Amino acid sequence: MDSMADGVVCYAGLDWWYHNRGHSECQIMRRLARRVPVLWVNSIGMRLPTPGKTELTLARYARKLRSTLKGLRRDPCGLWVYSPLFVPRYSPAAVELNGRLLDLQVRWLRRRIGIRRPSLFITMPTACAAAERSQYVRTVFNRADAFSEFPEVDSRLIAGLEARLLACADEVLYVSDVLFERERTRARRAHFLDHGVDFEHFASARSASGPCRPAPEAIADLPRPLIGFYGALDDYVIDLDLMVRVARAFPKATLLVIGPKAMEIGRLLAEPNVCYLGPVPYEQLPEYAAHFNVGIMPWLQNEWIRGCNPIKLKEYLALGFPIVSMRFPQLASYEDLVHAVDDADAFVRAVAAALATDDPAAAERRRASVRNASWDAIADRVGELLQLSPG
Secondary structure, eight states, X not given: OOSOBSEEEEEOXXXXXXXXXXXXXXXXXXXXXXXXXXXXXXOOOSSOOOTTTSTTHHHHHHHHHHHHTTOEEEOXXXXXXXXXXXXXXXXXXXXXXXXXXXXXXXXXXXXXXXXXXXXXXXXXXGGHHHHHHSOOSOEEXXXXXXXXXXXXXXXXXXXXXXXHHHHHOSEEEEXXXXXXXXHGGGSSSEEEOOOOBOHHHHHTTEETTEEXXXXXXXXXXXXXXXXXXXXXXXXXXXXXXXXXXXXXXXTXXXXXXXXXXXXXXXXXXXXXXXXXXXXXXXXXXXXXXXTOSEEEEOBOOSHHHHTOOXXXXXXXXXXXXXXXXXXXXXXXXXXXXXXEESSHHHHHHHHHHHHHHOOHHHHHHHHHHXXXXXXXXXXXXXXXXXXXXXX
């Protein structure tokens, strides 16, 4: 199929209805939806929540059921969002069966919303068999993470699906230098794209000298300073022991935690100076984060983190406050702007230093480093690779 595409099918790596919409594929697809119809197919996952192994098992089943019952809906941003029917199993046979089921559903939905010549943007490896069953103007594999290194998945199965996508995709996108260098020779055409940032969305909430507006009511009376974190609380990403240690090291401060939890955090909540707000809508997030005195990234040290590129890094930099992070490869370009450390003792010392030494000039240097990292430019590049008509 050599003609230009008139729409996009996105086999997403997350669920539109309950994951953070600041993720890169959310940012890209909602921008492309201004140009052409985009069908966002919610993730079918890679593992079953298992009692005794997976944290918050029942909650995860419940949220997926609520999402599935939504069926096809048009989001106000313009995306068509579909929660597919699939068999919740992750064996080779189940993956192929789900491929047939997904493809049948998507073929019908494409006709309904008027996509005749689709291109494909795929993140979730378990949708591989569906991707292979239809022809697309262009197939772009969004290699956002090394999913075969995800805890509790069948690593051999997922690695095989990743290999199939690397072989069949016209273009493969990377946001991690580690993955890019590891796999670039296995792809037809590999591109390092990096992440963007919605700069004005975040920077407008805080000047170089501090927040631009009063704190939201939920945090207005919290003891200062605020040591802040926002993002998903996942057991394969977050070092909960480190967060508890930070709370105990600064008893007069507040450790403010924002985001959905997919792990048990009772030990953290037991600390008297921890405030957990739960998830805050992306549109309102800067109003809260602008009041952080320091932002932290308390990552575990594992292979997943080695291959990651957290979007919040650029968002934190756009806000301008001091940042303390466990070191990971993609942080290298920003280590002159971030307190990057390798162990818990150094992390606590860095938080203390960050609270004591910030100044407006340093804040402006952080903001300047990401001022031109536009999601619009990233989306335009993806649109070119998907062979969409210019917007």
